[in-house]
Amino acid sequence: PTPMLTFAPSTFTPAFPAHTVSPISPLYPAPLPRPTLNPPSASASPPPNNNPFRALGSALSSLSRLLSPPSPSANTPSITKLSSDVIGFDIEFEGDRDGWEEEAPIVLVVGATGETGRIIVRKLILRGFKVRVLVRNLFSATLDLLGTGCEYVKGDLTDPDSVAEAVSGVDKVVYAAGTREEGRAREVELEGLANLVHGFHNARHEGGGRREATKVSLMKFGKAGMVQRWKIAEDEEGKRLAEAGLLQRKPPRVSFFLNEKNNAVFVGQVYDVYSGTAEVYCNPSRCNLSKFSGLTLRVIGNGKMYSVGLKSDDDNVEYIASFPTTKGKWETIRLPFSAFRRVRLNAEASDEQTELNRGSITRIAIKYSKPKMAPERDDGEFYLALSYIKAYRTQYEPDFVMISTSQVSTVGLGSQITFEGRPRPQSLPAGVVAFKAEAEKNLRNSGLSYCIIRPGELTDQPGGTRALVFEQDMQDDDISQGRISRADLADVCVKCLLDPRAVNVTFELTESTYAPTARTPTKEISPMLETLKPNT
Numbered sequence: 001p002t003p004m005l006t007f008a009p010s011t012f013t014p015a016f017p018a019h020t021v022s023p024i025s026p027l028y029p030a031p032l033p034r035p036t037l038n039p040p041s042a043s044a045s046p047p048p049n050n051n052p053f054r055a056l057g058s059a060l061s062s063l064s065r066l067l068s069p070p071s072p073s074a075n076t077p078s079i080t081k082l083s084s085d086v087i088g089f090d091i092e093f094e095g096d097r098d099g100w101e102e103e104a105p106i107v108l109v110v111g112a113t114g115e116t117g118r119i120i121v122r123k124l125i126l127r128g129f130k131v132r133v134l135v136r137n138l139f140s141a142t143l144d145l146l147g148t149g150c151e152y153v154k155g156d157l158t159d160p161d162s163v164a165e166a167v168s169g170v171d172k173v174v175y176a177a178g179t180r181e182e183g184r185a186r187e188v189e190l191e192g193l194a195n196l197v198h199g200f201h202n203a204r205h206e207g208g209g210r211r212e213a214t215k216v217s218l219m220k221f222g223k224a225g226m227v228q229r230w231k232i233a234e235d236e237e238g239k240r241l242a243e244a245g246l247l248q249r250k251p252p253r254v255s256f257f258l259n260e261k262n263n264a265v266f267v268g269q270v271y272d273v274y275s276g277t278a279e280v281y282c283n284p285s286r287c288n289l290s291k292f293s294g295l296t297l298r299v300i301g302n303g304k305m306y307s308v309g310l311k312s313d314d315d316n317v318e319y320i321a322s323f324p325t326t327k328g329k330w331e332t333i334r335l336p337f338s339a340f341r342r343v344r345l346n347a348e349a350s351d352e353q354t355e356l357n358r359g360s361i362t363r364i365a366i367k368y369s370k371p372k373m374a375p376e377r378d379d380g381e382f383y384l385a386l387s388y389i390k391a392y393r394t395q396y397e398p399d400f401v402m403i404s405t406s407q408v409s410t411v412g413l414g415s416q417i418t419f420e421g422r423p424r425p426q427s428l429p430a431g432v433v434a435f436k437a438e439a440e441k442n443l444r445n446s447g448l449s450y451c452i453i454r455p456g457e458l459t460d461q462p463g464g465t466r467a468l469v470f471e472q473d474m475q476d477d478d479i480s481q482g483r484i485s486r487a488d489l490a491d492v493c494v495k496c497l498l499d500p501r502a503v504n505v506t507f508e509l510t511e512s513t514y515a516p517t518a519r520t521p522t523k524e525i526s527p528m529l530e531t532l533k534p535n536t
Contacts, residue, residue, distance in 0.1 A: 108132045124174075134166040197400070263385045271380060277368065287364075296390045297332070297389050299385065301325025306325060323335060458483075459485050
């Protein structure tokens with residue numbers, strides 16, 4: 001087993017009681033009241049009570065119980081049933097939900113021994129969080145850096161076993177690791193973060209089952225009988241055109257089958273030159289996605305556009321979201337429900353702009369349609385292999401905070417971070433930045449609720465002396481001039497962990513270029529996060 005050291009936290013007054021999360025939060029539900037160990041038998045006589053004040057308190061408590069309304073029998077514990085989000089099973093908890101005690105979240109910090117990571121750890125402890133750190137060794141030098149207020153796990157991001165040990169039981173993750181060596185960029189920036197995300201997913205699922213999993217599988221096409229549930233849709237549009245005597249067209253050729261690699265394959269050809277759609281669909285008997293925010297698909301295509309169609313209450317209306325594919329490359333596609341547009345299928349459909357009823361999904365479809373621009377240039381051939389379709393859960397706080405770099409914003413611009421006409425000392429090599437950009441993309445598609453912070457050039461100046469600037473889609477010149485103190489970055493990182501406005505946002509963080517004033521800048525970041533646009 002991976003070594004783990006636990007030290008008693010330092011004595012301080014925690015700031016955590018200000019945190020107000022429901023005790024049935026999907027992120028970290030509070031545990032049930034623990035039974036008393038070795039309870040005394042009924043025949044055992046109580047110890048003598050020689051304290052007159054304690055005797056008076058006991059008498060007042062007895063009088064209060066006599067005047068209170070009767071409570072349910074202790075021999076009949078209340079049962080709380082939570083209906084499943086998707087498949088309708090019940091989860092039972094014994095005890096009174098109102099009696100649950102809220103616990104501070106356990107936060108895993110990766111990169112804790114770095115200059116910024118050490119500040120993050122200190123700020124988390126001072127705010128009352130329980131902190132766990134993943135470190136490569138347990139030498140005294142490492143322990144001296146972080147102190148005795150946190151829990152240590154020896155391991156490395158490249159070792160999935162030690163990562164699994166580190167994420168076991170944690171509620172949130174702060175990723176502050178990184179490298180400046182291009183030769184290790186893939187291993188640390190890309191594969192290391194992938195191990196962390198994968199381990200966190202597994203830990204969440206093992207700890208709380210489907211109720212705690214951030215994603216729930218709707219369709220695993222390698223599962224026996226799953227592909228057989230799907231049907232090939234008839235060419236309804238072609239039928240209507242033929243019945244109206246407007247056009248006789250050849251119906252599309254459509255196949256849907258399981259290949260030797262246990263992936264579903266949607267393949268065929270649309271023969272009409274200017275229009276036409278190929279479609280496969282299934283009708284789930286019970287599909288309640290009311291507590292979910294969207295779908296993720298694992299696909300590989302031929303470089304063309306495809307779409308997902310959903311139906312709920314009204315069979316005359318469909319909600320459709322399209323996505324591109326990269327030829328010959330497996331991709332994870334994330335489709336938030338907000339991206340699905342309402343489409344009327346016939347004249348009987350209402351003109352009212354109703355939203356998709358996620359609580360009752362009656363039809364899921366995969367579609368290919370001829371492009372609207374220059375359809376005559378498209379040969380109509382399509383190929384899409386699917387590994388799974390999942391739903392990702394609605395989250396109210398970030399599960400994962402990643403510290404990236406503002407240089408990611410310049411990827412594809414062919415520019416270099418400069419200062420006064422020369423490269424900055426902290427500028428990362430292009431290969432490292434490229435892997436950071438890919439890691440950001442993977443985190444956004446992971447199904448975890450996240451917050452990605454892209455700081456400017458890091459300085460060791462004291463925090464709280466300048467106003468902070470939260471930006472999205474910064475221009476190259478703005479990025480090249482941005483700086484931020486490590487203390488301010490750590491403060492924003494810690495505050496984002498409990499701020500619902502930080503869910504699924506990516507932003508550049510710098511300090512204002514204006515000279516500091518006598519007035520202390522505000523430390524409240526929620527209004528600034530409010531102006532940011534979520535990625536999904």
